[in-house]
Amino acid sequence: MMPVISSGKDRPNLSVIIPVYNVESYLARCLDSLLQTEGICDAQIILVDDGSTDKSGLIADGYASAHDCIECYHKENGGLSDARNYGLEKASGRYVFFFDSDDKIIPSAMRKVLETVSDTDADVIVWDGTAIDEKDNDISSGIDLILTHKGLPENGDMTDGISALTKQIKDHGKTAMTAWLRAVRRDYLLDKKLFFEKGLLHEDELWTPQVMAGAKSVLYLPEKVYCYRLRSGSITGDYRSCRIEHAKAYIHIMDSLYDYYREHIEDDKSRKILLSDWADTYLWEISSLGFGRYDIRKQIPRKKIFSCAGSFRSGCKALILLVFGAKIYCYLSR
Numbered sequence: 001m002m003p004v005i006s007s008g009k010d011r012p013n014l015s016v017i018i019p020v021y022n023v024e025s026y027l028a029r030c031l032d033s034l035l036q037t038e039g040i041c042d043a044q045i046i047l048v049d050d051g052s053t054d055k056s057g058l059i060a061d062g063y064a065s066a067h068d069c070i071e072c073y074h075k076e077n078g079g080l081s082d083a084r085n086y087g088l089e090k091a092s093g094r095y096v097f098f099f100d101s102d103d104k105i106i107p108s109a110m111r112k113v114l115e116t117v118s119d120t121d122a123d124v125i126v127w128d129g130t131a132i133d134e135k136d137n138d139i140s141s142g143i144d145l146i147l148t149h150k151g152l153p154e155n156g157d158m159t160d161g162i163s164a165l166t167k168q169i170k171d172h173g174k175t176a177m178t179a180w181l182r183a184v185r186r187d188y189l190l191d192k193k194l195f196f197e198k199g200l201l202h203e204d205e206l207w208t209p210q211v212m213a214g215a216k217s218v219l220y221l222p223e224k225v226y227c228y229r230l231r232s233g234s235i236t237g238d239y240r241s242c243r244i245e246h247a248k249a250y251i252h253i254m255d256s257l258y259d260y261y262r263e264h265i266e267d268d269k270s271r272k273i274l275l276s277d278w279a280d281t282y283l284w285e286i287s288s289l290g291f292g293r294y295d296i297r298k299q300i301p302r303k304k305i306f307s308c309a310g311s312f313r314s315g316c317k318a319l320i321l322l323v324f325g326a327k328i329y330c331y332l333s334r
Contacts, residue, residue, distance in 0.1 A: 010092070011092050011093065011094065012042055012043050012044045012092065012093045012094070013042070013043070013093060013094050013095060013114070013117045013118045014043040014044070014093045014094070014095050014096075014097060014113070014114060014117045014183065015043070015044040015045075015046060015087075015091035015092060015093030015095070015096045015097070015186070016034065016043055016044070016045045016046065016096075016097050016099050017046045017048065017084060017087030017088060017091060017096055017097065017098050017099065018030070018031075018045065018046065018047050018048065018087070018099045018100070018101050019048045019050055019080055019083035019084055019087065019098075019100070019101060020047055020048060020049045020050060020052060020056050020057070020060050020083075020101045021049075021050040021051070021052050021056065021077070021080075021083070021101070022052050022053060022054045022056055023052075023054075023056050023101045023102045024052075024054045024055040024056045024059060026101065026102040026103075026229070027056055027059050027060065027101050027102075028059060028063075029104060029136065030099070030100075030101050030102065030103060030104055031045075031063050031070075033104040033105050033106075033107060033227075034099070034105055034107075034110065035067065036107040037105070037107040037110040037111050037114065038107070038111050039111060039114045040069065040110070040114070041067075041068070041069045042069070042114075043069060043093065043114065044069065044071065044091065044092060044093050045067075045069050045070045045071065046070075046071050046073070046087045046090050046091060047060040047063070047064065047070060047071065047072040047073065047101075048073050048075065048083040048084075048086050048087045048090075049072065049073065049074040049075070050075060050076075050077050050078060050079070050080075050082070050083040051074075051075065051076050051077030051078075056101075057074055060072045071090070073086065073087075073090060078198065078199075079198060079199055080196070080203065081195075081196035081197055081198045081199065081200060081203045082196075082198045082199075084098055084179070084196050085195050085196055085198070088186070088189065088190075088195070091186055093186060094117065094185060094186060094187075095117045095125070095183040095184065095185055095186060096183065096184055096186050096189065097113070097180070097182075097183040098179040098180055099180055100180055100228075102229050102231065103132075103180065103226065103227055103228055103229050104132065104136065104226075104227040104229070105225055105226055105227060106224060106225060106226075106227065109127070109223040109224060109225040110225055112221060112223055112225075113125070113127065113183065113221065113223075113225055116219070116221055117183060120219055121185070121217075122158055122185070122215075122217040122218060122219040123161070123184065123185050123188045123214075123215035123216055123217050123218065124161065124164075124182055124183070124184050124185070124188075124211065124212060124215045124217070124218045124219070125182060125183045125184075125218075125219045125220075125221060126149050126152070126164075126176070126181055126182045126218060126219070126220050126221065127149070127181060127182070127220070127221040127222075127223050127224070127225040127226065128147060128148045128149060128181065128222065128223065128224045128225065128226075129147040129148075129178075129180070129181055129224060129225065129226035129227065129228050130147060130224050130226070130227055130228070131143060131144075131147065131227075131228050131229075131230055132227045132228065132229050132230070133229070133230060134229070134231055136227075136229075138227075139230065141230060145172070145173065145174045146174060146176050146177065146178070147176060147178075147181070147226075147228065148172070148176065149164075149168060149172075149175075149176055149181070149220055149222075150168065150171060150172040151167040151168040151169075151170065151171030151172040152164055152167060152168065152218070152220035153220060154220060154222040156219070158217045158218060158219050159217075159218055160215065160216055160217065160218065161211075161212040161213050161214060161215030161216070161217075161218050162212075162213050162265060162267070162270050162274075163270075164212060164215075164218040164220075165209065165212050165213060165270075165274060166270050166273045166274065169273055169274070169276075169277045170273065174277075175209075175212075175277070176208075177204050177205045177208045177209070178204050178208070178228075179196075179204045179207060179208060180226055180228075181225075181226060182208075182211075184211055188214075188215070189211070192211075192214055194207065194210060194211050194214070195207075200249055200252065200253070201245060201246055201249035202246070202249050202250065202253060205250075205253050205257075206253045206256055206257065209257060209260070209274075210260060213260070213261075213264060213265065213274075214264075243289050243290060244294050244296070246289055247285075247289045247290075247291050247294060247296055248296060250282075250285045250289065251296060251299050251300070254278065254281070254282050254285070255301070257278055258275070258278060258301070258304060261274045261275055261278065262275075272310070273310075275308040276308055276309065276310030276311070276314070277310075278308060279304075279305045279306075279308035279309045279310070279314060279318060280309070280310070280311075280314050282300075282305050283305065283309075283314060283317050283318060283321070286300065286321070286326055286329060286330065286333075287329070287330055287333035287334075290330050291326045291330065292325070292326040292327035292328070292329060292330035292331065293327075293330070297325070297326035297327065300321070300326055302318075302321050302322045302325075302326075303322065305318050305321060305322070306318040306319060306321070306322045317329070317333075320332060
């Protein structure tokens with residue numbers, strides 16, 4: 001890799017964007033883990049208080065007053081996507097990293113991220129994560145599949161974004177979709193107008209594939225950098241009380257992804273792999289969220305799912321869905 005010289009304090013190598021909303025119990029732990037990283041004072045840390053109604057805004061102001069590298073902004077509540085986009089607008093770093101305010105990072109691994117963003121010009125840098133509980137303990141969560149990037153080169157070689165997606169699907173069975181497992185070159189995001197869709201649940205699952213597929217260069221840092229906290233009050237942890245809203249979001253995301261893959265992935269083999277994964281994911285979501293109990297089941301593109309299903313097992317599931325509909329499919333999938 002050809003080293004890239006830092007442009008100095010006026011343009012740091014990394015901007016860390018942290019949306020903040022009602023996380024008074026976690027924000028200090030989040031920021032302390034970041035501030036323990038050697039060299040983090042040369043980065044730009046942006047706190048976006050998205051209309052918090054607890055003490056989160058005051059905590060954020062306190063950290064901004066105590067640390068020159070931290071900036072704090074306050075805005076009306078607009079949701080996670082809106083806060084991330086706001087932070088992107090305020091960012092000046094060569095790379096941006098979207099960090100959720102109830103999570104943590106591993107300082108020693110984050111130091112390697114800082115070294116990497118100063119030595120590369122890749123469009124996207126990806127890394128791995130681990131799950132933690134409310135008390136910051138590592139836990140076996142069963143979601144390791146979506147917290148790792150196995151299948152990508154671990155020797156510093158770069159690959160294009162489409163290959164990065166398909167390699168993970170073929171070698172790992174899945175590709176990680178969360179925004180916080182990567183740093184993205186800011187100019188690339190702005191040039192491609194790759195913003196988060198405001199008001200959308202699970203916005204990462206629409207944003208990340210588009211970011212990755214359009215990238216000419218992806219670098220994998222084989223380190224566990226991120227600690228994802230599993231807690232009941234988070235957006236993704238409250239499925240049971242508002243499954244219909246999650247289901248509506250997934251239908252929109254999956255429809256958008258289908259169109260994106262069909263229109264933007266020129267290589268037939270790569271498009272087939274991505275659409276096969278799309279069908280597998282859709283089948284899982286229909287079953288997991290119980291689409292069959294809602295009227296939105298009529299919006300499920302059953303023929304498209306069946307035509308894209310790649311494996312024999314997925315094909316059988318898709319056939320049941322196609323012939324008998326979402327109600328019967330969900331019943332049989334229990």
